[in-house]
Amino acid sequence: MTSSAMVCVIIAAKNAEATIGRAVASALRENRVCEVVVVDDGSQDATAQASLEADDATGRLHILRLDRNHGPAYARNRAIEHSKAPLIAILDADDFFLEGRFDALIDGDDWDFIADNIVFIDSRGAHSTEPQVPHFEPAPRFLDLEGFVEGNISKRGASRGEIGFLKPIMRRAFLDENGLRYDERLRLGEDYDLYARALLKGARYKIVHGCGYGAVVRADSLSGKHRTEDLKRLYEADLAMLSHPLPAVARNVLSRHEHHVRGRYELRHFLDIKASRGLVRAGIQALLRPTALPAIVGGIFGDKLEALRARRKPASDEPAPQRYLLPARIGVQR
Incomplete structure (x- = not known):
């Protein structure tokens, strides 16, 4: 050392x-x-x-x-x-x-x-x-x-x-x-x-x-594989930050993240009710909460579209090529 x-x-x-x-x-x-x-x-x-x-x-x-x-x-x-x-x-x-x-x-x-x-x-x-x-x-x-x-x-x-x-x-x-x-x-x-x-x-x-x-x-x-409760706690963490005085830019972007995570929660909550109590009960619960409907409908449509794309993609046992999180330019090694 x-x-x-x-x-x-x-x-x-x-x-x-x-x-x-x-x-x-x-x-x-x-x-x-x-x-x-x-x-x-x-x-x-x-x-x-x-x-x-x-x-x-x-x-x-x-x-x-x-x-x-x-x-x-x-x-x-x-x-x-x-x-x-x-x-x-x-x-x-x-x-x-x-x-x-x-x-x-x-x-x-x-x-x-x-x-x-x-x-x-x-x-x-x-x-x-x-x-x-x-x-x-x-x-x-x-x-x-x-x-x-x-x-x-x-x-x-x-x-x-x-x-x-x-x-x-x-x-x-x-x-x-x-x-x-x-x-x-x-x-x-x-x-x-x-x-x-x-x-x-x-x-x-x-x-x-x-x-x-x-x-x-x-x-x-x-x-x-996010649990429903985990998504709820994450958007509540955003709400905790939003409960304090913030500059307008910070408030706006945190609100958008909270809305994004809450939408994922609403979809997962709907699917939980569907799995445990059936589609009819899940549908009734969703109708009683109309503000959640766009996230639920959009999420279901998006999931089905992704599943369709996955089925069309040819299966392969070969490892995917390595990739990088940030775009970067190769430099000269000194």
């Missing part, structure tokens, strides 16, 4: 024994990392043991075990409490860092949050070799609240690419000074909520376009 090591990497993991070793190893090989905190969030497999097997005997790996599953927000807050490092980086249990991620990324003091590009890799080819990533021009820029929230309003049929998928490094001092932690009521959008509240507090959120984070894309990802 070098004298410049100042990053704590936090990995919240549930039933991740197949992937956690690679995640831990990728964090421990970074010379700017002084702590790796794995929170075993009520796993029923050998997640903790697989984490230990990736240890490099430098004393930087810490494993916290929770007796039951609490969700990523709770797990990450426990890790933040346990750690001491001035910088905090989040790593998902099935993802990994590209070698050298932090060497240039965390230099400078003009940011409170800083994020780099993400390479998305099909899970069918994710463990064969380290991905070959071009050297992209950094092209640094700052993300404001409007750009961040707008980037989290997903477009139907679009590839996974919302700004909310960025994995910024966060300054502990900024979080502490502003009383910011993950909202433990959220099991969906907990990152979005924390970063939006930070931006409302004046966080300087810097983005560079070089790539240092590898995200593994799975067809059965839990991120695509």
Whole structure:
């Protein structure tokens, strides 16, 4: 460990024994990392043991075990409490860092949050070799609240690419000074909520376009299986932010995000009633709430259209080609 090591990497993991070793190893090989905190969030497999097997005997790996599953927000807050490092980086249990991620990324003091590009890799080819990533021009820029929230309003049929998928490094001092932690009521959008509240507090959120984070894309990802209650809590998080005095631009964009998430909730709520009580009862309930009808009708139509497109798309066992979250220009390696 070098004298410049100042990053704590936090990995919240549930039933991740197949992937956690690679995640831990990728964090421990970074010379700017002084702590790796794995929170075993009520796993029923050998997640903790697989984490230990990736240890490099430098004393930087810490494993916290929770007796039951609490969700990523709770797990990450426990890790933040346990750690001491001035910088905090989040790593998902099935993802990994590209070698050298932090060497240039965390230099400078003009940011409170800083994020780099993400390479998305099909899970069918994710463990064969380290991905070959071009050297992209950094092209640094700052993300404001409007750009961040707008980037989290997903477009139907679009590839996974919302700004909310960025994995910024966060300054502990900024979080502490502003009383910011993950909202433990959220099991969906907990990152979005924390970063939006930070931006409302004046966080300087810097983005560079070089790539240092590898995200593994799975067809059965839990991120695509939202519970109805999770969607409700997420739009309520927007309402909580909207309950405070805000500039008009912030109020407008947060209202649009709340409307977007509420629409997804209304559709999911309708489908829940249909599944448990039948189409007629679901239809009656929808008619009693006319403001929900556009979201329900539009959502059903959109789902059927996507299903039709999926059936027409030829099946393939070949991994999809890797792609990047942020458009970037290849630069000259110095």
